[in-house]
Amino acid sequence: MMRRQRRSAEETREAILETAERLFRARGYSAVSIADIAAELDMSPANVFKHFKSKLTLGRATAYRHGRRLAERCSIDDSSAPPDEKLILFLSRLAREHMRDKAENQYLFEMIPLVLEDPAKGGRIYRRLVEETLTGLIAEGMEMGIYRAGDAALDAALIVDMMASVLHPKMMGCADPATLSDKTQLILELIDGGLKYRVAK
């Protein structure tokens, strides 16, 4: 009988991260110890410490991992749909995912200021990614004559600000998902009409 192969260091690291994130998400960063994580994995705490030298290091790695997942949202599917449709789809999806974050990932977001030295930096990087995706779509729409000519990057930044009430966790308030979704739809109709037909003063 073959002996069960030991997990590679990379696999162990991944398993620790997976478990840490699950526990942080369920109970909050402060309420979870390295011992809790080790127990879930049938490991000794010493073994966890071999991979992450402190709970802070592990918290940071979890935050970065979450950040990479957020960044993936900023990719747009490579369909042949026109840019104005892609823009609406992209922003509706983003608003939906922010609502889900607020409902499900509250503990992960509360962890950020506890583990990162510059907590606002992640937010700035994320915002820049969203703006870059938007800028690309707006520029394409302008080239195709779907949108009025203008400064695509400036419009992208404005649009992110104009959607703060459905994208920014602190501005979304306690509205329920159905209300926020209707609101997003109406805001996007106004923005779409604006990009297509505004008259520059």
Added chain:
Amino acid sequence: MMRRQRRSAEETREAILETAERLFRARGYSAVSIADIAAELDMSPANVFKHFKSKLTLGRATAYRHGRRLAERCSIDDSSAPPDEKLILFLSRLAREHMRDKAENQYLFEMIPLVLEDPAKGGRIYRRLVEETLTGLIAEGMEMGIYRAGDAALDAALIVDMMASVLHPKMMGCADPATLSDKTQLILELIDGGLKYRVAK
């Protein structure tokens, strides 16, 4: 020679309020005492206390007075301009006045949570006034066929949210007046185009 008439109670009250506001505005509520206000007016503190039974009462009266001035901004001039022009004028003026508040009246706004029992209430009343003015203009524009048909009150609420980055003191950040003014202009062009040409999905 006629003896100089004594000020009426109403006039004294008004003079105290005037002076209190000037001092609160210059030094902040906490740094100003009833004695300071009395000294500025060549009065005894006891005389001030005859009109306002405590510094808190005087702070509240100053806050209400400021609130009434803010409310006056929500009136629109009775010109014969079409509603879409009035809407742009109203919102540009509002954004400009919010910028000035942030620059000049910081101490007055910081006083609100110190003197009012429900500090958020003033904000809600002010927001409602802004929304009512906007609703009136949008409804007029819809009736005249300048704007696409829709729910004017819902649009008004959306537009206030969409302008948070140039209206809300906490969202305006530290941008300089020229940048904020350009930004307001661009946001208003998008909103104007949206109201006129959006296509409801």
